[in-house]
Amino acid sequence: DIHANIGHVEDVQQVLDNDADGIGLLRTEFLYLGNNMDCSEEGQFQAYKKVLEKMQGKRVVIRTLDAGADKQAAYLGMAREENPALGCRGVRLCLERRELFRTQLRALLRASVWGNLEVMYPMIISVAEVQKIQEILKEAREELTKEGIPWKDFPQGVMIETPAAVMISRELAAEVDFFSIGTNDLTQYTLAVDRQNGNLGAYYDPRHPAILQMIRMVVENGHAQGCRVGICGDLGSDPELTKVFVKMGVDELSVPPASILPLREVIRNSRAGAENS
Numbered sequence: 065d066i067h068a069n070i071g072h073v074e075d076v077q078q079v080l081d082n083d084a085d086g087i088g089l090l091r092t093e094f095l096y097l098g099n100n101m102d103c104s105e106e107g108q109f110q111a112y113k114k115v116l117e118k119m120q121g122k123r124v125v126i127r128t129l130d131a132g133a134d135k136q137a138a139y140l141g142m143a144r145e146e147n148p149a150l151g152c153r154g155v156r157l158c159l160e161r162r163e164l165f166r167t168q169l170r171a172l173l174r175a176s177v178w179g180n181l182e183v184m185y186p187m188i189i190s191v192a193e194v195q196k197i198q199e200i201l202k203e204a205r206e207e208l209t210k211e212g213i214p215w216k217d218f219p220q221g222v223m224i225e226t227p228a229a230v231m232i233s234r235e236l237a238a239e240v241d242f243f244s245i246g247t248n249d250l251t252q253y254t255l256a257v258d259r260q261n262g263n264l265g266a267y268y269d270p271r272h273p274a275i276l277q278m279i280r281m282v283v284e285n286g287h288a289q290g291c292r293v294g295i296c297g298d299l300g301s302d303p304e305l306t307k308v309f310v311k312m313g314v315d316e317l318s319v320p321p322a323s324i325l326p327l328r329e330v331i332r333n334s335r336a337g338a339e340n341s
């Protein structure tokens with residue numbers, strides 16, 4: 065399947081225009097970064113509901129807040145750090161600010177009633193983080209039930225974008241329903257190259273054999289536990305690797321909307337090629 069990556073509610077039209085099988089990554093930083101965005105529980109609920117309704121039952125994977133490093137959010141008043149890419153970013157910030165996270169989880173549980181929602185967590189490095197998320201999720205469900213507000217559970221996944229997550233992917237697979245490999249950060253952290261430093265362009269190589277080996281390992285470990293494995297980093301839209309990913313058993317690619325039709329063509333041609341040979 066080929067899914068779309070987007071970062072705003074308005075981008076859903078592009079997803080539909082390009083005939084994606086679903087949304088594989090909806091980044092939610094827009095709620096906190098943009099001017100006059102409403103990141104209250106109700107504001108988030110309305111935004112997610114709108115996306116789910118527009119997608120008419122197609123799968124929508126929403127990623128919880130991934131602020132920090134390359135995604136600064138002044139609104140959150142985050143502390144200054146010497147090395148923000150190695151700092152309190154992604155799920156770390158959410159686990160430190162439980163109220164902020166609970167608000168987003170409540171909005172997601174409520175929105176889930178309105179479509180085919182799945183939720184994933186960024187920057188995971190341990191099983192303990194996934195378990196802490198489950199505790200907060202449990203509190204959120206109990207609160208909603210007590211308040212008489214309708215909600216529905218959703219399948220959950222983790223982003224595999226740190227070498228640690230790759231190495232413990234077998235253990236992580238036992239905790240979640242799917243993996244989404246974030247090759248942008250995985251490249252940064254594996255090759256020790258700042259993804260934002262243009263001067264290091266020659267070193268920032270997502271096709272590095274180390275990355276391809278890691279993807280292979282994640283697919284094997286994920287599948288061994290019945291966990292779906294997709295790629296949502298930019299490498300997923302590299303047409304020269306599409307065949308390689310299919311062969312590795314990658315279940316889905318999530319790419320920018322404009323890459324969907326060209327990639328589908330690549331897959332169709334490679335299938336035709338395989339049948340004729």
Ligand code: PEP
Pocket residue numbers: 091130225245246247248249250296297298
């Ligand atoms: C990634 O790291 O590959 C990814 C998809 O997430 P982002 O680019 O938003 O960090």
Ligand code: MG
Pocket residue numbers: 186225246248249
């Ligand atoms: Mg990332």
